[in-house]
C-alpha cells in the first residue's frame with residue numbers, strides 16, 4: 543500500500559466496510575438494546591464489549607466505531623472516546639486521572655468553562671488546581687508537586703491565543719509521570735499532531751471545526767496506549783455517550799475539514815493582515831503572526847491555521863464597541879466558532895479570566911472567527927465598523 547497523505551486520509555479514514563456495510567457513509571445505527579440469538583453470541587459480545595463489539599447502546603454502534611477509527615487515524619493514539627460536547631470530554635478526561643488529594647497544573651489561558659470546572663467541581667472534590675503561565679516552558683518543573691497527576695494544555699489558548707511549547711512541557715511532565723492532556727480544538731485533528739509532541743490525551747470540541755456547520759454539540763478524547771484503557775472505562779462509568787445522528791453529522795463534517803480549513807486560513811490571514819495595518823489596532827494575536835506569543839512554536843509544530851484569532855485595539859469603551867458590533871453586516875456575535883460563518887465578540891476585561899498571566903493590554907480585545915465568505919466583504923464590513931467606533935470615540 544502507498545503512503546497516505548493527509549488529504550487522502552480525511553476522505554478515507556473510518557470507512558471500513560465492516561462499519562459502512564459498503565455504503566460510502568456509515569449508516570445511522572440508533573440503538574439502546576442490542577439483541578443476541580444465542581448464549582454464545584451474548585457471551586462473545588460481553589467479552590469484547592470494550593473493543594467495538596455491538597453490546598449495549600452506551601458502548602456505541604457501527605456509526606460510532608467508524609468515527610472513532612477516523613479520529614484515531616487522523617490524530618494518532620490508540621482509541622477515541624466520544625462525549626455529548628467538548629466540555630464533557632475535558633471534564634471526563636480530567637476526572638479519569640485524579641482522586642481526592644491530587645493536584646493538577648492548568649494553563650492560565652484555558653477555555654473559561656474548563657477553569658470553572660476546576661474551581662467549582664475539582665476544588666469541591668479535594669483536587670487542587672495551580673494555574674501556570676502559558677509561556678512558562680522549562681519553569682513548569684518548579685510547579686510540579688509530589689501529588690501532581692495531570693498537566694493540562696490548551697494551545698493556542700482561548701481568546702489570548704498564546705501558543706505553548708508542547709514538546710518541552712510534555713517532556714518535563716513525563717519525567718514526573720504526569721498525564722499530559724491537550725485541548726487541541728483550535729488545530730482540529732489535522733493541523734497539530736498531538737502524539738508526535740508528547741501528549742497522552744488529545745481533546746477536541748468536535749462542536750467546532752469537525753462538525754463545522756454550527757448545528758451539533760460533540761466532544762472527543764483520543765488517548766495513547768498508556769492512558770486509553772483508563773480513559774475509556776472511566777468515561778463509560780461516567781455515563782458519557784452520544785447519539786448516532788450527531789456522530790453521523792460529525793463524520794460528514796470531517797470529510798470537508800481539509801478544504802474548509804484551507805479557506806478559513808486564507809481568509810483569516812488576509813483579514814488579520816489588513817487589521818494589523820489599521821491605526822485602531824495595537825496588535826494582532828494570531829498564531830501565524832510574529833506579534834502572537836509562541837509564534838515560534840506555531841511555526842515549528844503546526845501545519846497551518848484557521849479562522850480564529852484576536853486583535854487588541856488601542857482604545858475603546860463599551861459604547862464605542864457597541865456601535866461597532868451592533869452595526870456589523872456579515873459578522874454575527876456568538877460565543878462558539880468553527881462553523882462556515884463569521885463571528886465577532888468584544889472582551890473588555892481579559893484579566894477577569896486570568897490568574898497568573900495577567901495582561902496589560904492597550905485597549906479592549908476583539909475576537910474574530912473568519913468564515914467562508916469573501917474576505918473582501920468582511921474587510922469592508924470591519925472598515926465600516928471602525929468608522930462607527932471612531933465616531934463615538936471622537937465625539
Ligand SMILES: *Cc1c(COP(=O)(O)O)cnc(C)c1O
Pocket residue numbers: 626627628629630653696700725727728747748749750759760761878
Ligand atoms: C468550544 C470549546 C470547548 C467546549 O466545547 P463544547 O462542545 O461547547 O462543550 C472546549 N475547548 C475549546 C478550546 C473550545 O473552543
